[in-house]
Amino acid sequence: MKFLLRRIAFYLVALFVAITVNFFIPRLMPGNVVDSLMAKYPSLKPQAQHALEILLGVGHNGSLVSQYFTYLHQLATGNLGIDPLQFPTPVISIIKAALPWTLVLVGTATVIAWVLGTLLGIFAAWRRGGFLDQILPGLSFLQATPYFFLALVLVWGLSIHFHLFPSQQGFSNGLAIGWNGQFILSALYHAILPALTIVLTSMAGWMLQMRNVMITTIGEDYVLAAQAKGLSSRRVIFSYAARNAILPSLSGFALALGFVVSGTLLMEIVFNYPGIGTQLYTAVTSNDYPLTQAIFLVISVTVLVANIVADVIYVVSDPRARSKGE
């Protein structure tokens, strides 16, 4: 319980930091949305500047403190402003449209990669010097490959060369988004290459981590004792060695998650996938500050939520964390 309380306190502080950093981002940027709008539409007269500022609510009036509280109030009410470049779409609806794509894709692919990698790590450790150990350098190569580069290679090989998979977008043109078979099939088909990219590059990392911890665990006396008792290998591997070796892998999830998210953002851009990464890129390149700011906040909060989930799983699976405050 103490562990959970500590973590909750930590997440509150982390959330506060993320929100505050996000508050300062547009205030440190050169120029503002109105400037970029004025630059985009040269026909606008200078007098329009003030009108636009009022319309978009970006004129930073009042003290920094009162601005901060206005900002907090807007966040609490889910009002992230209106997107100036896709006027008059509210920023929140752009995010609502993009976020599910990223969450489903990254969530599913990360879970697949984690499960596969952890299982492979278990076997690599159990059979030291076996086949899996032999291909370790090859796996290191995959691990060191940037997500976006593997995405480029997959697009070039499987999509442009062999025409097996679509190289762009999240679903076929002309389909309406909805819960019908045709759309879902199309979305799944389009998700194969992006998911493959995530699985291939992140799996090796999980595997190496699991292998290393597992090797240490296998050396423990209780594993030897379990073997001496005559338990089946399967039981020794999963109930004795892996059961304990998996804990650092779970707590290490938080460390790795940032990389998965970052890598995925870049990968989405290669596939022109309709998720958060592509939106962020579009927003940044077009100086769309409100959207940039909102996406950054959404990413920060998503990473925090994923960490909380990992923490809960950790507490559930580690009795020590449950009983005392470690």
Next chain:
Amino acid sequence: MWFQILELEAKESRSPVLAVARAAQLKRSFSSQNKKVKVGIILTLVFVAIAIFGPLLAPYDPSAQSAAQGASVAAPSLGHLFGTDQLGRDIFSQVLVGTRTTLILGILTGVIATALSVLVGVTSAYIGGLGDELLSLLSNIFLVFPALPFLIVVLGAFPKSGEITTILLLAFLGWPWGARVIRAQTLSLRNRDFITAARESGESNLRIIIFELLPNEVSLIAASFVGTVLYAIGASVGLDFLGVGNTTIWSLGTILYWAENGNALQLGAWWWFAIPGVIIALIGTGLVLLNFGLDEIGNPRLRDNSSSIKVGGRRVRPSDPTPVEITTPMGRGDLHTQVSNKRSSFGQPVAVMESPKGDIFSAFDFGETGQGSNSSIATLKDGTGSGNSTVGDGITGGHGSERRGA
């Protein structure tokens, strides 16, 4: 250098036979320290050499355009080893120059971030209490802070910012991993006898940290450095690929940016994106493998399988205490040890233990056992089986794999 130290150490062993065997075994293990690490060292050195000498050897100016017939998007040839891009620029030259930019960025970021890691990690563990809590909180916040999106946002707003800005931002966001690991190690070292002894003898905290503590964390700090370089290269290449950095400076990421912008994929110009991409991955592989070796120095159990030995048909890992049972009676004369003239397939002497009845208990192939089994030797020396420091277990375990380029 390593050999000398280890041989000295071996000479201190009580039994001369074991000393010889141990020296041979240690020498062997470091000369054949497993293949992975060797490959890692070679790869890293090759790319460092390219970064130093590459730009001098570049046949063309990487930005020099050529309008000649067939000069644009040309496949690799003798004139252009890695082909050309859509403006007829030589990709081989771009790679040579770009490798230097990318590596310098990675190394500088690594140096700054690792210095911060050591500073925060050691301070945190050393002061303890509230200060420790606050510094740990700070590290943890930085850990969950989405660094790459932040850099995309910031660098995107300042497109003219130079490499220095990128390096400082990457270092500012990249220190917490190292700080965590170093803090954990410092905590465990802090209460060791030699630190207490130093404190009792009146040494200042600063002196204890610099001369007693840090030398014991060298492999960890090195691993942290390598990991940070890896992270910096991954992140900077990603940023350059997006074009949010400065696209006029040639780096490995910039080449990929121009390849993506020039529709290299659609043109089927594989050399344009595949070559720089594979080079990035190879640099990363070198660093990952190098970190394997550093992890293994800190955690003996991770060492290659060749460091385990066969006893009675069962593979015994370096850290397993099994040999104790066989070897304990030796000192009482029940068993005697000899280095036979037999040579193992690896050309190393084989020590055979026989009971007075002539039963051969076990044949230790010291040549094959490698360094890892020095715990079994240590077992002979002090009988506790804890001869090897496994302090870093769990802390260093998997450390290298947590760090991934973006």
